Structure formats: C-alpha cells, structure tokens
Amino acid sequence: MSSVTASTVPSTAPLSQSGDSRNNNTRWIGRLAIYGLLTIFAILYLMPLFVMLVTSFKTMDEIQGGNMLALPQAPTFDPWIKAWGETCVGLTCAGIKGYFWNSIKMVVPAVAISTILGALNGYILTKWRFPGHTLVFGLMLFACFIPFQSVLLPMATILGSLGRFGVTLQNATGFNFGFGNSTVNLVFVHVVYGLGFTTLFFRNFYEAFPTELVRAAQVDGASFFQIFRRIMLPNSLPIIVVTVIYQFTNIWNDFLFASAYAGTGDSMPMTVALNNVVNTSTGVVEYNVNMAAAMIAAVPTLIVYILAGRYFVRGLMAGAVKG
Amino acid sequence: ADVKEVQMLHWWTSGGEAAALNVLKQDLSKEGFAWKDVPVAGGGGDAAMTALKAMVAAGTYPTASQMLGYTVLDYAQAGVMGDLTETAKKEGWDKSVPAALQKFSVYDGKWVAAPVNVHSVNWLWINKAVMDKIGGTQPKTFDDLIALLDKAKAAGVIPLALGGQNWQEATMFDSIVLSTGGPEFYKKAFNDLDEESLKSDTMKKSFDNLATIIKYVDPNFSGRDWNLATAMVIKGDALVQVMGDWAKGEFVAAKKTPDKDFLCYRFPGTEGSVVYNSDMFGMFNVPDDRKAAQVALATATLSKSFQSAFNVVKGSVPARTDVPDTDFDACGKKGIADLKAANEGGTLFGSLAQGYGAPPAIANAYKDVVSKFVHGQIKSSDEAVKQLVQAIDDAR
Amino acid sequence: MAFLEISGLRKRFGAVDILKGIDLELEKGGFLVLVGPSGCGKSTLLNTIAGLETITSGDIRIDGRAINGLHPSKRDIAMVFQSYALYPNMTVAGNIAFGMEIRGVPKEERAKAIKQVSDMLQIGHLLDRKPSQLSGGQRQRVAMGRALVRNPQVFLFDEPLSNLDAKLRVDMRTEIKRLHQRMGTTFVYVTHDQIEAMTLATKIAVLKDGVLQQFGTPAEIYNSPANLFVADFMGSPAMNLLNATVENGAGGLQVSLERPNGAPLRLPVVAGNNGLSSYAGRQVIFGIRPEALTDPDGADRKARSLTEDDCLIEVVEPAGSDTFAVTKLGGKSVVARLRADAGIAPGQNTRLAFNLDKAVFFDPQSQLRIS
C-alpha cells in the first residue's frame, strides 16, 4: 500500500498540492480555532479548581496572609493527609475516608434502580404508547419541580411509619426486610425523586429511536423485556451515561435528604461528613483541609465521569434503518 | 436504638467544640454509656434543626439535641420533650442556672433542656499592637469608640472589621442598641418587643449610630465570614471587631494571648450588662428504657467539671454561676464575673440577633431590617424603624 | 380452507384511509405477491399481518384462527423489512441468530443455521461485521437472512431484493422459490419486480390506493387484467392502451385505430371474443403488449391472427436483449418490442406485426375488461 501511494502521489503532486494546501490551510485555521476555544474554556472552568488546589497545599498562615491565587510558598501535603484520615467529623476524628462506603452503598443501588426504571418508562412511553401516555409523561415531568423542602417532613413521617412497621414485621417474622434502614430509606427517596429526570432523559432519547427495530425484534419473537434488554439498552449508551452522571452526582452530593434521614455516624453519607468538616458555626475554619476534603469527596464522581465518558460513542444507530 | 446509648444531634463539628464535647463523651463512657454522634453542621444550626424536624416527624427522637432559645420552647409545646425536673431538683439547677436561661430550659414548670454555656455578644475585640501604635485607650462611650476608629483610620488601618452577613450586622446592632438606649430600653424593645420602644427616637438614634459606625468598615465587607473579619484584627489589618466571645477561639487558635496580643472590652456603654445567647441540650421524650442514658447526659452536662472544661475551650462562660474561674484566661474570667453581676443585677438580656430575644420569625425579620439598612436598601433611620415595626408585627 | 384469510381489512392513519377493505384468501403453502404503485399500502398490509400495526376494522385469520389481537411475537411470522431494521449493536451473525436465540435454539444448531443461510446469501465473510460496515445490498441480505433462518408459519417479505444486482437477484429468487417448494411455508411477498412477481407467485394481488384491484394467478393477471389499471401496471414496458373503434368488418369483427398520417389501421379480431361484439360501432380501449407488437421476423409464427402493417418509428431504444421502438397509434405513443438488431431507425417507416391473439379490450367508462 505504501509503495503504491508513494508511486502515485508524485505524478499528480503539483496540482493536487496547490489545491490541497489552500484547503488544508483553512482547515488548519478551523482546527486551531476549535482547540484554542476549548483550551480557553478549559482554563476558565479550571480556575476555581485552581484556587481550591492551591489552597489545599497551603498552610493556614499562608491562606490568611496571602493572595488566594498565589502558588503555595511552602507546599504541604498535610491538609490532604488530615482530610483523608485525621480531621474530625463530629466527634469521630478519622477523616472522611470512612464515609465513602456509606455513600457508595446508597448511591450505587439508587442510581441503578432509577436509571433502569427511567429507561423502562422511556421505552414504554415511546414504543408502547397507550391513550393518555402524554398525560402520564407530563405528570412525571412536572414532578421534577417539586421543592424538596416541602417533601422533607411528610416523607419523614412516611419513612418513620415504614420503619415502625418494619420493626413490627421483624418481630413477627424474625426477618429484616430493610424497612427503616436509613440507607434503604435514602435509596428509596432518591429513586422516587430521580424518576422524573431519568424518565425524561430516556423518553426524549427514545423518541428518535427507530421503531422499526422494536418491530423487527417483535417479529423475531422477543418479548417486552427481551427487546428492552437486547435492543434498547445496548443502543442507549450515551443517554445511559448522561443519566448515570446526573443521578450519581446529585445523589452523591445530596445533603438535604442525607442529613435528614441518615445523619447518624454509622450510615452518614459522604456529603454530610464533608459538610461537617467544612461547616462550622463558631469554630476555626481550616480552609486547606476543607478544600482537600472536598476534592477527595469528589473523586468517585470524577471517576464515574471519566469511566462513563468512554461510552459517549458516535454512530450507534448507523446502518440500522433506511429512510 | 441501644438503651445504653446517647444519641446526640449537634452542629459542633469543628476542632475546639468537638474536642470539648469529647469531654462529655468520655464522662459518659465512664458511666457505661455509649455516645452516638449525629453531627449536622451548617448555617449556625439551621441544617441540624431541619434534620431534627425530620427526625421528630419520623418519630425517631434522638436522646438529646443541641438547640437554641425559642426552639426548645417550640418543641416542648409540641410535646416531644422529656422531663428532667427530678434530676434538676437533685442537682440544684434551679439555683445555679441564671433565671434568664431557665426561661428557655424550663417549660411549663418542667426542665426540658440542659444549658451548656453562655455566650455574650457585646464584646469588642482589639488588636493590641495596632492599639498601641495609634495610641488608643479603652473607649468608654460610643463617641469614644468613634474617636478611636477615627484614629485608626488616620493611621491607615481599617478601623472596624465586620462581616457583611445579616447575623453579624444584627449582632453588632444588639450592642449598639444596648449602648444607645441602656439596659431598660434594650429589654423593652428587644425582649418584650414593646412597640412604643421599637418606634421610639432612641431606636432611630441607634440606627443612626449604626450608620455612623458602618462608615468605618472597609468596602469589601459584604458577605465576609466572621472568622475572616476576626483574622483581619489578628493580623493587624483592622483595629477592632464587634463580635461574640466565640471570636476568642480564633485568637487562641492563632496563638494569641489576651491582654498581650489582643484586648477584650465590653462594647462601650454596655458595661455591666450582658447580651447573651446560650447553647442548650434539649432532652427528648425518649422511651423509658432510654431515660437513664438521658439523665446521665444531662447530669454530666451541667456538672461543674464539664462546664469548666468545655467553656475554657469554647470561649464562652459556664451556664451555672457557681463554677470556679481558675482555668479561664483573662477574658474568660471577666466574662464569668460579668455574667454573675448581670444575673444578679437583672441586666442579663437575650440577644435578639442570636434568637434569645424573640422567636425565630421575629429575630430573622429583625436581621433583615438591620441588614437592609446596612446595605442601603433602607435609606434612613426613620424608614428603618418603620420597617422594623412592620416586620416584627408581620412575624408575630 | 384457506390458510391466510383477510377480510374487510381497513386501516387508517389519523384521518387518512390507507387500506380500504381488503379481502384475500391464500391456501397453505401459497405464495402471495403484493404489487401496486408506490404508496398504495403494501407495507401497511404486511405490517397488519405481522401485527405491527393495529387494524382499524376487519379480520386476519391464520389457519382459521383470528389473530387480530395476537402479539407479533406470538404469530410465528418471519419478516424482511423494507427498511431492513437491522440491530445496529449486533454483528451480522448476531442479527441473524437473534430470533433463534430468543426461541432458545441451542448454540450449535444456531451456528449451523447461520452458516447455511449466510452461504446461501453470500454473506459468509461478513458475519462479524456490524450493519454500519455493510453496503446497502449486504444489509438487505442480512435482513433476509434474519427471516430465512427461521421456520415460521408465514414469511413476510417487503421488497427483499430491491438493492441487489441482477445476478444475485436471480440467484436469490431461485433460492426463495426452492425454499418455498421445500418448506411449503406460506409466503407474502412485496415486490416491484415484474419477473419476481410472475415467477414466484402462486397468487398475485394488485393494490391501488388501498383498494384491491385484482387477485389471481400470475397468468390471469398478465393475460386477463381485470381493469385498465392492472393492464397498465403489470408488464414492463407497459401494455399499449389505445383508443379504438369496434367495427363489423369483412372478415368479422375488427378494430380500427387512428394513425397520424392518413388511413386508420384495421385489425381483425379473433372470433369468440363474445363480449366485444356488443360493442360494435362503439369506442373501446384496445390493449396490446409490446411483445405482441414486433418486427415481422421476430413475430410468433403460430399466432392465429397476425396482422402486419407499416408504422412510422419515432424513437428507438436499444436495450441489449431487445430494441424498443415507439410509434404513434390511436393518438398515443405505442411501444413495440423488436429483436435486438432489428435494424430500424427513428423517422423510418417500418413493418410491424400485430399479434391479435394477445389483445385485450376494455370498456372506456367502467375501465373493466370486456370478456
């Protein structure tokens, strides 16, 4: 192949090059502009992170004394070490490392359940329409807007009753069904209030999904769920990524529900812990530790972003249908 | 929940406070009670109160919760608080705890909360080096203070360090009102919410004084956290801060010593009076089998040893007047003496800004008005007084 | 009893009637070809049989059993979609095997079936590709493979060969025919290819605007079109349909056609076309297929009524195997099919032979065939 290229190109080189180079020039300028813009935006977006990062490597003296944007004079890792393993979350001074697991135990099921339900709902609302589907969707959509402040108390009441019911049930059957467990409660709450969004994402994505594929699968004998699992899901990667990013971030960072329903040490999620590190009413604020803690707390989310980002694939539906 | 366990909701999560609470935790563990921490920091207890409300709604009461002033009474009224009267009798709280505090820890004749400390807010915090440089002396009147601030200004130092958040502004205003109108006036206006006093000329004068003093603040004060304002004084960028005694913690943390590096004076014209707020541990109506743990917690909280140990760290003064001041620094000693004097002299007043003068609806309405005045939405003291009366009336 | 019965089938999209009462019956193992102009409702009909579109009214029965409400996956039907509808996330092999997988066919058996069908469709070398990496014709063959691996009660094919080259199409056509004969499965097949329709069908249904025009064997449709539309539609190039007058001539009944220059052309009609005699003296539409209008050398020497006459050739279209010539008769352009090297040129007068055995006549009002 290379030999062929080598032999054919010179014969036509002069003309084609003149033509090419002009186009290449404009293309080059275009590419340069794109990369330039992206770099500028990246820098702008990174600016606050820069402040945080710089601060997290400074000593408190330096923070109080110097410019916020200045590089640390005497960089120190202590704030990070402290945030990870020493800083106090309430009366327990073992850093924030212990709270990851609490959050993960809650976030993973909540994200998984709400994503799958959202995908199923979107699938039904676009490919298995029934009279009134628009109304159902509209209602679920409008649900996104309910202020969480106003659901906090009634939800607590219901969760409390469920918890007492769970105790009764456990006493009667000797089996723990998970009622009243604060992690289970949080999963439930996040699924309930995430459904509107996940449904929205998937419905709007499936809206453009060729119905012919569903039909073909039906003819192939696939059932409702088989079509969903084998045809819909594998072709929804980008929207799954978006949904997971959204849900993971929101649930991971949720403070209101987490503090109200799971404030105690054994199930305290990451955000409540972080909040307890960062916020202080009348005490001394250790900004460097706070910044480090915040960045550590964000690592799982960042990992999700990076991992999930690989599934932002192009051309998923290419070649499926003609039309 | 385990019966040998104390579930404690609080927002004391940062260094000193947490360390102080740890003393309590250890005291309890000596008696065989485990400590189950429910810390919810943020917003000066707002987040914790929200969580508490949810817990109460769910019917899963903690053993106790850190609470402020009128909140205790609200919860008591809702019938969710426990009864510690027996313990109180045994321990003699009625006598040792100032009556002003009992107003909030006793509801309907029953002890429902254990006060932990008393903060007072009418303090001036001054950088001694700067003070020496400009040759200032302790201001005795409001005008003295203004003169002092002028001196600082002339010397090129920021005269007054202030954080432009409504509670900081209102906290300073508490002191100004007390200074301008005197103890009687303060009580009538800010504790009894007497409308005549609220719209009186004295109140207008107070606002005018606020307007005067605010001129000595640097232009960037808006939104600044209180501890950053304190830091300005510590570093000598600013001369003085008007702030509650928790500010001392910042000085101590910066390894400064009272009288040597910094000075603590009562706000001029408020000598002999104490505008206070107090942290309380509200005790919930837990099932009988958890009562023992609750009693142990209450007893330990009001024990002299804990009161001393805790307040030394916290910067506040003990909630009972019979605690020796040996472990306290100069400012602490002064605070204890002042509290005792004010308690006996009837000049111990709840801070309106801190939620001890009136219920939260009113306290917050008050903060709104002060803050709007400071930031120029309300342009005159006449208008401010009108707004204040209206806002308080609305919130009643 | 008929295996596939469609009665009174109606379908509307919104306010538009797409199928307007279709009645069909197909015996078990029959091969029904649906033809009709683009947009007449063929795919829609197929979809209703498959259960992919709801029916507005009417009935579909398979083997005597009404399947109206039955879910597509329960109908035991295999289908080739006009738009292919390949699963983009699966390889060619995965696409083909999906239906079997769903039905729990063991792996080895699936592999065997894939091998067999992909050999037949000449896509064996593409099994690991995704649909996006295929050419149009390859995609179409995959779509067909997906149907052919199965062994359903009914096959539904929607223009399955339209994107294949002629050679492959002939191969595939033969394969389909062979398959049909071997398996005895019932087929419903949409095509625009006349030869496909004629060679594959046991029955042809001609649709127009959602109305069934004629339903019969290929020979019936070709030789005895029920109406002008069918006559015009079937056959390529189309049948010449000319205005003519029926006359009682010397040698019996004859038709007379206008010619641009001078005397009308008179063609004697084979006796026995009874219906026509009642039209004596009236206008009819005279239909003659291009292949019945040839150069005399290429004409069927066995025809009972062969008439020759000179015609002015206007256009000549050589098409490899034949040459098409256009002349004017009865006020219309008429296409004649001549041998490839008939050696004619536009503008010349050329002798053409009319094979009247093959002529058909239509009533101009009702547009129905006169028989």
Add this chain to the structure above:
Amino acid sequence: MAFLEISGLRKRFGAVDILKGIDLELEKGGFLVLVGPSGCGKSTLLNTIAGLETITSGDIRIDGRAINGLHPSKRDIAMVFQSYALYPNMTVAGNIAFGMEIRGVPKEERAKAIKQVSDMLQIGHLLDRKPSQLSGGQRQRVAMGRALVRNPQVFLFDEPLSNLDAKLRVDMRTEIKRLHQRMGTTFVYVTHDQIEAMTLATKIAVLKDGVLQQFGTPAEIYNSPANLFVADFMGSPAMNLLNATVENGAGGLQVSLERPNGAPLRLPVVAGNNGLSSYAGRQVIFGIRPEALTDPDGADRKARSLTEDDCLIEVVEPAGSDTFAVTKLGGKSVVARLRADAGIAPGQNTRLAFNLDKAVFFDPQSQLRIS
C-alpha cells in the same frame, strides 16, 4: 479534456481495501453508470466523489481541478443516497427546498421548483408530511427530489429508483434522461437495473471487488464484454457461458459443445473472428445470450449464421412477455428465451435456434474475451 477524472483511486476501511485503484474519465455532460455486484464499492466510489469519505490515495478532478481536500459543501454536487438520509425534522417540501434555501434562492422560486419537481416525482400531495409518514418508495422519491431541484455540476445517484414500481421507474428513468439531455449536467449513477444502465448511460463502468473490470459505452459492454465477469454480469438472464472446443470444420471454424445425450452440438462460427482461429483444437468458453437462443419461430431471420437443433428442455419459466427455457449444453444449464407462448413443456425435446452472430468467446485461463 475530461470533466470528471478519477485516477488511481484507492480507499481502505481499516485493513480492508475497498477500492483498488480506479481510473475513470467522463466528459462534461456524460452519464456514467456504475454497476457491479453488491458490495463491490459503488457507493464508496460515489461517496469519495462527493467528498464524504476520505481517499486513501489517488486523485479526483472535476473540470481539471483536484478536489481531494475540498469540503463536500464546496463541490457543487447533488446526491441521492442509497439510504435516503432524509431530514427527519423537515417536511417533504422542507427536505426538497433545503439546498435551495441554503443557497439563498428566493421563496417564490423555491416554491416553483418544489412544485415542478414534486409533480414530476408524483409526490405533490405529500409535501406537508414528515419522512416518517411516507412509504419506502415515497421516501426514495423525496430523496431524489432533493437532488433534482438543484442545478449542480455533478449529480450522484445511488440506486435512486430501486424501491419504485416498474411503471414509475420507467417514468422516472425517462425524466432523468430528459433532464440529462436538457441540462447537460454530468451524472454518475449507480443501479442494479440493467435496462436503466443500458438506456441511461453514455458510459458504463463495471466494478468487481473494488477493481474496474470494463469501462465503455453500453453497447461495448453488452456486446463485447471485456472478460467473463462482465459477460456474466451484464444482461438478465445472464449470458450462457459454456465450455466448448474450437474445431476446424467443413464450413470453416466451428465450436463443439457437449450434450448430455449423445453427439456434441456443432455450431459454425462467423468468419472474421480472427482471434478465435488460433484456438483451433483448444478449449474456449463460448458465450451466447439467452435472446440469441430462441425458438426458431422467434429467431432473427436476418442473422448471418443461424443454426437450429433439438434440445431437451428441463425447466420452463413463463415470465409474461417471454418464456425462459432451461436446457443442458457443454455440461451446464443454458437459458433460452422463447416467445411467451412457444408452447413448450419440461422434459420435451424442442428445436432451438442459435444466433451465432451474437456469440462471444473467452480464454478459459485469462478469462479475457478473444477478439
């Protein structure tokens, strides 16, 4: 100088060579038809001309200007995609008008153009629909309409008529031809329809596996196929290609074909086929098209060398206008095209006429035509 010049064009997808050095030249206003088996690279070639696929190596010039690096939108090309690629968010009218809109054609002019082209494509009643509400053939016509409203330097059509019914296809073909003649624009056109290829093309390019097999006028391709592949590929049904031995017989050169039963069939060859004489005594491949192998009544009476002989008919395939008969010769199945009612039946011996004027011969080794 040629208008469209393609030289040494190569294209690979990953590790697979798809186009393996294509060289073509087309004069301005020419009509190039690309044919070849499914998957041979026709669409890919079209895409490279349009600039939608990058070129691995080689050159494409339009009007002497290399356009390799030029953006598709700058090439002044209109294209009909094999997969239509309609804009799903626009109505039919919007789809058609988009290109004009982009070019800033005034509204009235656009409306006029839409009207004209939609009438021609018979989609006037569909202008307000979205593509999803159209049938397959209607979509295809919209795709064509989108190209036809424009007035580009080059039209690229990728199987634009494959989903249309025969009648419509003939109409469209005629329209395209007319358009081509009127506008004098250069066309590159992919089709699997032999008649389309033969009637439309000024040049045909036959591709196989990414290699250009033959490039010439339709008549050249049909009558003088360059090699066995082209001979076999062009024409439907395909040319019969039989093993034969060249002999020096009594009446000159003749070829001898094996027959299943008994004596070989000897066919005299027209003198003048010089190349063939050097093959005397050797095996060649004898090619004869079905239409040159007919019932004697239907045979070309002007043919210089017409030989008749009896053949055993194995299969009969009536196809409306003709009947195809299959017999065995030279060890292979041979298709003959007889008149529609030749009255033959499988299993009978029937007399067939061989028109040797039309025979071609190939070297079995090189597969090239002997001329």
Add this chain to the structure above:
Amino acid sequence: MSTVATTDPVLTPAHSTAISLRGRLQDALPKIVLAPSFVITLVFVYGFIIWTAYLSFTNSKTFPSYALTGARAYQRLWRWTFESDPPSSWYTSITNMAIFGFLYVGICLALGLFLAILLDQKIRGEGLLRPIFLYPMALSFIVTGVAWKWFLDPGLGLEQTLHHFGWTSFHFDWIKNKDFVIYTVVIAGVWQASGFVMAMFLAGLRGIDGEIMKAAQIDGASPLQLYRRIVIPLLRPIFLSAFIVLAHMAIKSYDLVVALTSGGPGGSAWLPSNFMYEYTFKRNEMAVGSASAIIMLMTISAIIVPYLYSELKEKAR
C-alpha cells in the same frame, strides 16, 4: 381495535379465552411496568403537593398544624410581591428568580451546546476535556462556593491578582454590590451546570445519523447552517430535557446562594428556594413557606405547561 375485540371470542370461543387472557396480560405489561413509577409519583409528588397546599391555608409554624385558618399566608405574600422599596425578601426572591432563571437557563443552554459542538469535532483529548467541563458538578458547592467567593472577592481574588500584575484599573466587585450580586450567582451557577448540559447535548449529537449530516453537506450547508438547520432541530428533545433540568436547578438553587453570598448584601441575592427554606425551617413559619412553594409551583406550571403542551402535542399527533 374495539370491533376486533368483540368479534374475537364469538368466532373461536375455545381458544380465545386463554389467548386473550395471556394476550391481555401481554398487552397490559407495559402499563404494569409503568404503574409503580406512576403511582409513586402520584403519591410522593402530587400527594405531597396537596399536603403542602393544605398547610399553606393553616397557621402552621414550627410544626404542621391541621386547622384551616384561611389564606393569611397568601395575603402576606401578595403584599410582599409589591413591596419594592425597600424590597421585601419575597419581592427580591422573585425578581432575582426572573433574572437568574432567564440568564442561567439561557447561558447554560447556549454554552452547553457550544461546548458540545466543539467537543464533537473529533477532538483529540476529548476524554480529558469532558471531565474538566463536568467536574464543577462533582464538587460540593459548600466548598466551591468558598473558592468562588474568594475568587470574586475584590480584596482577595481576581481583582487583587490583576492589580498585582499591574492592571490597577480593573474593577470587579459585583459580589459586594446588592444590585449585581445575583449575576455572580449566575456565573457560578453556569460554571457548575453548563458542563452537564454539554454532556446532554453531546449524547444527543452522538445519536444523530451521520448520513443526514452528509446529506446536508452535499446540499451545500456550511458548518454553521448544518448545525442551525439540521443538528439543532434534531436535538429538540434534548433541549426539552436540558431545559427541564436547568429550570429545576434554577428553582432549587439554594446552597449556591448561601455558600457564595450568604444571601447577598441585605438579602439581595435571595431566590425563592431560599425564601422557602428560610420561612419553613429557620423562621418556623411553615404556612408561609408552603404558600411560597405553591406559588412557585403555580408559576412554573404557567411557564412549563404550555411549553410541554406544544412539545408533546406535536409528537403525539
């Protein structure tokens, strides 16, 4: 369909009951699967909305009280709606909401789309850039709020740094200015959310059939026209998703305001969610908080419902 159903049992009575039972289950399956989500939504959203609406007509303070006492809460809100000098907190909240909502949603959509389009140009290092634009979402605003606060603080951050580098005339003190502070909230909000909007659009872009883009290029569309006429219209469903997400974030932006501005000078940065939270939980005026929530919901529905209607109507045909 209904006519069909009635003819069904008559003609094949033996099979059809069994078939239709299973068939009916089969038909109902989608609805059965959807039902839990729908019921949950009805109970936990609409049930609670009704509960909130009820409370707004009571005299609930710290805790819900269930004795109806009339529309006093609404009367107060109504009065506050017009108290503009000095502005009531409610007046500030709703005017801020209008400014913030409009700018935040608008800029996020525009910037998100713009970034997505840039990233979609077969960019090398896309995998690196994507998380950079997304990470603001990941960080708790309690902390990033502090960083922003410093960054925007004239005495600490950007202004001081630029002065330091010699650009002494640079002046940027919006965060301290009661009239401009809301715009700093917009800046921080956009910084936080636009990356996610970008991700949504990117997902949408990746789903568009490449052939259609090719067709448009052939039609002569320049990249700009390609996006404006083909790509962006095709992203319409994504716009809907993004709009809903942004509108909801705008309405719920509580901690953004608190962490960044502590409510702003004199409460000038308040948004309705701050108002709601303040009154419900801090000021123990639950009735007022509930009433404000209901008014917010009503306002949202006045904006969203027509939009949803037009957006969904067309598709439903």
